[in-house]
Amino acid sequence: MSAQGFPPPPAGQFYPTMTVPTNEKPTGAFVLSLIAGIFILLGGWALIGVGNYLSSISFGLQGGELVALGVVGAVMGILVVIFGVLLYVTPQNHVVYGVLILILSIASLFTALGGLILGLILGIIGGALGIAWKPSQTVIVAPPVAPQGMGRACLKCGWMVAPNTQFCPHCGNPIT
Numbered sequence: 001m002s003a004q005g006f007p008p009p010p011a012g013q014f015y016p017t018m019t020v021p022t023n024e025k026p027t028g029a030f031v032l033s034l035i036a037g038i039f040i041l042l043g044g045w046a047l048i049g050v051g052n053y054l055s056s057i058s059f060g061l062q063g064g065e066l067v068a069l070g071v072v073g074a075v076m077g078i079l080v081v082i083f084g085v086l087l088y089v090t091p092q093n094h095v096v097y098g099v100l101i102l103i104l105s106i107a108s109l110f111t112a113l114g115g116l117i118l119g120l121i122l123g124i125i126g127g128a129l130g131i132a133w134k135p136s137q138t139v140i141v142a143p144p145v146a147p148q149g150m151g152r153a154c155l156k157c158g159w160m161v162a163p164n165t166q167f168c169p170h171c172g173n174p175i176t
């Protein structure tokens, strides 16, 4: 928030402010989550391959467990991609999706070889960026008009209005 170029407000007055949604999207978090999800999927896939190989040579339980873990890891990779897309489409829910991406990325250590490490790292960064993303910003709409002589502030929005004005030129509130 900045009042650059505006004269300081009169004592006891505040410039009207407005929270406006920015058109910016959490693009960085989106791209990182997408790549992370793909690598977590690949990590799960690799684990399935290793499990199948172990099963083929020893018929041991170990192989079957690895395959099951890999399937879970692959699904988690797909979920990270989906949450990354949702983060981009509905950025107002950026905290929820950021946390989910973060948790799934860390959990991929146990189910998808950490997304071949790259998925783990990018997912943590992407999730953290998603959580920290700023959805909107407060801006000063305009300095209040400071009329010569006596002025008064609109009770609804704080805009300074000239004497004998019936309605606030800013918000239309009747000036009593």
Ligand SMILES: [Zn+2]
Binding pocket: 154, 155, 156, 157, 158, 159, 168, 169, 170, 171, 172, 173
């Ligand atoms: Zn007003």
